[in-house]
Amino acid sequence: MTDNFPGGPVKGPFDPSSSANLADASRTARAEDPTEVPPDSAAVPLVKPTMAVMAEVVPDVQDVAEARSLWMDAWITMRRRPLFWISVALIAVFVLMAAFPQLFSPLDAYNIKDACDLNRARLGPDADAIFGYDLQGCDVYARTIYGARSSILVGIFTTLLATAIGVLLGTMGGFIGRWIDTLMSRTADIFFAIPLLLGGIIILYSFPSSPDTPYLLQVFKVVFAMAVLGWPNIFRIMRSSVMQVKPAEYVMAARALGGNAPHVIMGHIIPNAIAPVIVVATIDLGAYIATEATLSFLGIGLQNPIISWGIDISAASALGYVRQAPHMLIFPSIFLSLTVLAFIMLGEVVRDALDPKLK
Amino acid sequence: MAEVILKAEGLVKHYPIKSGVIQRTTGHVRAVEGVSFELYEGETLGVVGESGCGKSTLGRLLMRLEEPTAGKVTFNGVDMYSQTGHDMRRLRRDIQIVFQDPYTSLNPRKTVGDIIGEPFDIHPEVCPKSERNKRVRELLDLVGLSPEHINRYPHQFSGGQRQRIGVARGIALNPKVLICDEPVSALDVSVQAQVVNLLERLQRELGLAYIFIAHDLSVVRHISDRIAVMYLGHIVEIGDDEQIYERATHPYTQALLSAVPVPDPQVEATREQIVLTGDVPSPANPPSGCPFHTRCWKATEKCSAEVPQLVAHPDGGAGHLSACHYAATLG
């Protein structure tokens, strides 16, 4: 066969940019003379379509249009599902609400003078305030809109922090193994054994915020408390995922090529191990928002005058008000549930798309 | 005769078996038990054996993907296991590997261009960044794939095409030795021949030496100049194609060869078959003496007591070594 490929690579007569490839060429050659392969065809100067060449050249039977990565495939699967668009739309609305509440509410809920009027305390919805008024006579609608910021900030930052810690330690533990892994796994087990809510209560009870604590510091405390307890979840998933990917032959091939640990980890291990983490992190984000609301409800998360759904729900659910003025409770609760639900739904859709085997 | 390019001396690899809460070592899996051989420039050395005989571990030791328990591998006179850092990386350019499973040997998240270009990312001195894509296209062309597929992903190719991609990655750095670990056994019959032909063509054009590890004796015979037969971590017989396939002197080689069915009913009808009883013993608990004596129909007391050495026999040809006490009478 050497004579078909003189001097190594086929510098073929076929321009790589044209659509013709070797397979097409040999097919055309056969079409001209159906019964016999031309022995010395002038039409095909370099590649003689002998049996051997035909055997080596692979026609594009599997030609599936353009190049598609696995991420692309996942995206194509996701965008076909209505649930994906519903959750994305919800999340987009809430994120927008968190960033620019004034777009949704002309009334600034932090401006007590404008937003509150004690005379209207606990009044039901009317033309001015479609969600009614709360205990202090503040507009529930405005407060609910402004409350989104706390939830979204806490949710996103907690997830980012917990995922960063979990992925970093999980990759180290799974890749290096030995005593480092044992140490990390046991540490993670200890943190994992503490329930998120209980641990959050203990941490925030030990480092309480007062109403004068700046907004971001209060948020950071809640974020820190939950991330400290939430990372083992991500760690365990990342660690087992890395351990699954590590013995893959493509990882071995990279090592055989002389790739060092950072190259192997960044180029091969993390891209192939990260998918389940993304799924769990998305679902966890919803859980963190719910926990933040609970902590604020208990009075140890964010503090009044910060506006948060948890604080408002807490105020509204005080004895007797639930029956007397249910609107105070219902509207922040619905927003909270929708936000949590949106992230959990998104997580489910992402899981289905990234791992079709789980379906 | 051509120069020796790769030489293994007394390679041993034991994996500890750990058990219990404190992970105490309770035993060893003796995957490779003192393997020595020489590989000459431009030749193909086939390594055959059944599962668990240590042939894949041997491949990994030769690539230094595993550190040996004992023994030495020299490439062109350079001791591989004493190299570190930059020198080891330089050495890796000369020895590369093609894996068995075309579905797990390519990173599913990377494009074909990135997979074949990876060797150049690690060894930028071989091919500057500006030349990279051009070189990758040449390699695709060389292994019989269309250069336009450079931006595709592995899952868009069939098994045979993926194996070609794996071969392209293996030869990207112009190695002198390519270790092929069961490169065709995961492929369909009609596609196997395509890949075998590709490997043969590349060998002629690039002057590569192959270590061809496989369990399919027919394919190994087809592609190899010399063949080493492994059993339970030992090389039990080594010799050229004719010595092994026509004049085998080790009972295991004889049984192994006779077990392979020939695709020809007429030959099958007249052929005499040695059917071995039992299974390969566990490498965690290998038999004493000759590793094969538990299944050998010619074993004597000497076989269970004394480990036979891999040596030449008086009436064997040059370079035909056999690890059987009775090799001389069996040939």
Next chain:
Amino acid sequence: MTQDVAAKHQAGVAARKAEMRAAQLAAGVEHLLEVKDLHVEFRMQDGVAKAINGVSFHLDERETLAILGESGSGKSVTAQAIMGILDTPPGYVTGGEVLFQGTDMLKMTYRERAKYRGPKISMIFQDALSSLNPVFPVGWQIAEMFRKHRGMNRSDAYAEAVRLMERVKIPAAKERVKAFPHQFSGGMRQRIMIAMAISLDPWVLIADEPTTALDVTVQAQIMDLLKELQEESGMGLILITHDLGVVASVADRIAVMYAGRLVETSAIGPLYAHPLHPYTKGLLESVPRLDQKGQELLAIGGLPPNLLRMPEGCPFNPRCRYAFDECRTGAPPPLREVEPGRFAACYVAGEV
């Protein structure tokens, strides 16, 4: 003692089978198993994959039929359709008949069909480890067959399990009847699966790549065992494989499948001596042989077609070196008798 029991058992089975055979003859049924124009398709997200497109063959007692094909040729799907264990969805049998002693099994209800699996037809698979339940002892799993189908009590069923394990030559069967699948080697596990498959003395045994996952020295043992069991019981054996070598020594007849069609059927001898279909010829030329140090392998170019986008005309035409215009248009060439008893689906069959 056990020898005695085994002999008695065999005699009983033979008598039962003779009775049914007489009934079959009286009803004018020619073959033990006959598959007529079977069609199977897989309905998937990307479209409909036509996995089997009109496959017909038959099997008699004491006969071994090899179905040879590469992955995607439909050989395993055929077996699954016969057994009634096709994954539905996505797989659907869309046409044809599977006649067991003249009765169309495709028309049966699920329950009727289930009664056929085991005593009439049974099957063994490539991967014995994943076919055995890891949490039950192997003896329990064999005994289960007797408890379910024959209503035996525990101890009788266990005794039967030991008898079967001895029959498939598992050493120290009595001691190992309570061992778990992972405690056996690959070859032994395959023997256990065979024991389960023959436990109810089936008329037909379908072996789907029974030796592919095994080492070559163990392969020979398993093939010998299957041959021996067939000689004892007279069952029909369908051997599904991609290995031309395995087939050569055991099969009587061979059916070559490509892209969901039979492209050639023949007695074993002549097929190897001079294949009729270009695909068969290509396959034979592309495998290296142990007894010959050949020159370059003549590989078949290209890949099997994508079942979602089958080429027009003969499915093999894009890879065929003899293809001409007629091969590339219209319906695929039908299976025709080229030589007495030999069929090929090719316009130029016999001339190649």
